Amino acid sequence: MNVEPDAVESLSRREMPIGSEDDVVVVRRAVRALAQKRGFNAFASAALTTATSELTRNVWVHARKGIAILEEVADGGRIGVRVTFEDEGPGIVDLERALAGGFSTARTMGLGLSGSRRLVDAFRIDSAVGRGTTVEIVKWKEP
Amino acid sequence: MPHRHYMTALRLDESEIQTRRSYFELGDDDLARLRTLHGLAEKHTDEFIERFYEHLLRSASTRKFFPDDATIVRVKRAQRQYFLQLFEGRCDREYVQQRVAVGVAHEHVGLAPTWYLGAYRKYLALLQVRLFDDLPAAEAQAAFLSVQKIVFFDMTLALDTYIAAHQETLARHQAALRELSTPVIRVHDGVLLLPLVGAIDSARAQQVMDTVLLRVAEEKAKCIIVDIAGVPVVDTKVADSLVKTTASVRLLGAHTILTGISAQVARTIVHLGVDVSTMHTRARLQEGIELALDLVGKRIAPVRAKRSSGE
Ligand SMILES: Nc1ncnc2c1ncn2[C@@H]1O[C@H](COP(=O)(O)OP(=O)(O)O)[C@@H](O)[C@H]1O
Numbered sequence: 001m002n003v004e005p006d007a008v009e010s011l012s013r014r015e016m017p018i019g020s021e022d023d024v025v026v027v028r029r030a031v032r033a034l035a036q037k038r039g040f041n042a043f044a045s046a047a048l049t050t051a052t053s054e055l056t057r058n059v060w061v062h063a064r065k066g067i068a069i070l071e072e073v074a075d076g077g078r079i080g081v082r083v084t085f086e087d088e089g090p091g092i093v094d095l096e097r098a099l100a101g102g103f104s105t106a107r108t109m110g111l112g113l114s115g116s117r118r119l120v121d122a123f124r125i126d127s128a129v130g131r132g133t134t135v136e137i138v139k140w141k142e143p
Numbered sequence: 144m145p146h147r148h149y150m151t152a153l154r155l156d157e158s159e160i161q162t163r164r165s166y167f168e169l170g171d172d173d174l175a176r177l178r179t180l181h182g183l184a185e186k187h188t189d190e191f192i193e194r195f196y197e198h199l200l201r202s203a204s205t206r207k208f209f210p211d212d213a214t215i216v217r218v219k220r221a222q223r224q225y226f227l228q229l230f231e232g233r234c235d236r237e238y239v240q241q242r243v244a245v246g247v248a249h250e251h252v253g254l255a256p257t258w259y260l261g262a263y264r265k266y267l268a269l270l271q272v273r274l275f276d277d278l279p280a281a282e283a284q285a286a287f288l289s290v291q292k293i294v295f296f297d298m299t300l301a302l303d304t305y306i307a308a309h310q311e312t313l314a315r316h317q318a319a320l321r322e323l324s325t326p327v328i329r330v331h332d333g334v335l336l337l338p339l340v341g342a343i344d345s346a347r348a349q350q351v352m353d354t355v356l357l358r359v360a361e362e363k364a365k366c367i368i369v370d371i372a373g374v375p376v377v378d379t380k381v382a383d384s385l386v387k388t389t390a391s392v393r394l395l396g397a398h399t400i401l402t403g404i405s406a407q408v409a410r411t412i413v414h415l416g417v418d419v420s421t422m423h424t425r426a427r428l429q430e431g432i433e434l435a436l437d438l439v440g441k442r443i444a445p446v447r448a449k450r451s452s453g454e
């Protein structure tokens with residue numbers, strides 16, 4: 001097989017449903033377990049787990065239901081964890097504002113998206129009004 | 144009566160019973176047909192009950208529910224009645240209530256639905272053979288379909304009750320846990336301590352806020368120390384509830400001191416961009432207690448001067 005040098009390879013994949021507040025704990029526990037299994041340090045593990053908590057809660061609060069896809073990934077010599085949150089909720093009207101931080105349609109802190117972005121190594125968001133939102137985060141293990 | 148409670152909880156009124164009956168296509172003709180089968184059923188009851196219990200006692204999963212012979216005699220009698228009721232051709236509130244009671248009883252002794260459903264299959268198998276032995280094929284077929292309808296009707300009632308009872312048990316445990324998990328301790332006159340342990344969801348955040356405010360007011364506290372060393376993840380939800388609790392505590396004229404902040408949590412809070420400047424923060428609980436005492440004008444001092452080893 002011909003693998004591009006910077007292609008991210010998925011080593012394992014697990015899909016988890018998000019449909020209640022309890023799933024925030026269930027999903028982030030599973031993510032923490034992956035980080036621990038891969039030997040992430042305490043800082044990286046806390047950062048990834050907290051970002052997962054924020055984004056799972058966003059699915060539950062703003063879209064009611066969706067899924068989290070947990071993957072162990074490799075990229076050249078690096079090992080990481082990628083989590084993708086997908087929902088078919090209302091989508092985000094003003095993405096720039098939502099990412100700037102301090103804006104919330106739920107009258108909460110409005111720091112989940114901006115904060116998660118700072119906590120991880122890669123952050124990608126895709127949202128279409130009326131169609132849903134996908135957020136992908138990656139945290140790499142420090143060598 | 145627990146089954147009364149579930150009749151209400153599951154809203155098993157006349158109209159719900161009708162809705163279920165029509166969904167199961169359990170018509171008056173079926174009930175009439177079941178009544179005509181009563182004699183046949185009665186004739187075979189003893190055999191059915193014997194073979195049914197042979198089946199149950201053969202498997203270790205179900206055998207443990209029958210610790211002694213007295214129990215077996217008792218449940219066989221109840222089972223006989225239960226079985227014959229299928230052929231009374233009734234499907235009213237009283238009948239439904241009897242079926243609901245079965246679900247309650249099973250949940251109570253911890254018999255999982257697997258074994259209940261599996262056992263019911265045995266009944267159907269035994270019945271099918273006898274129906275086709277005793278009746279012309281077409282009649283046996285019609286009879287079996289009617290039996291099947293009432294059996295499925297019964298099973299869903301037992302399952303719904305089982306699930307409802309289980310959920311109530313869970314909810315009770317959760318409530319108890321929540322109470323346990325907000326232990327506000329009086330450290331000193333005017334100083335309270337709340338060690339938080341475990342995940343903080345919306346319900347618990349509310350509970351923490353309520354308990355804290357109540358106790359601060361009751362104790363006329365000047366200070367409450369909230370220790371978060373046992374909170375696995377401090378996200379914006381947790382931070383939000385801490386900030387809000389602090390603001391309310393301040394309205395009561397008291398300070399909030401946040402302790403038990405690990406290096407990872409400190410870094411995470413900064414990255415999230417949460418402003419915790421309204422709270423006093425200390426890394427360790429001991430420092431928090433010292434600060435609290437300081438705020439109420441007290442201080443921890445050694446009983447006497449430490450002797451130096453050179454003396
Ligand atoms: N999955 C999502 N679906 C729809 N809207 C979302 C989603 N995630 C975030 N948003 C929008 O972005 C805003 C900011 O999100 P966030 O930074 O997590 O703050 P908060 O959740 O406190 O409002 C939310 O108020 C909401 O309007």
Ligand SMILES: [Mg+2]
Nearest residue numbers: 054058112113
């Ligand atoms: Mg959020």
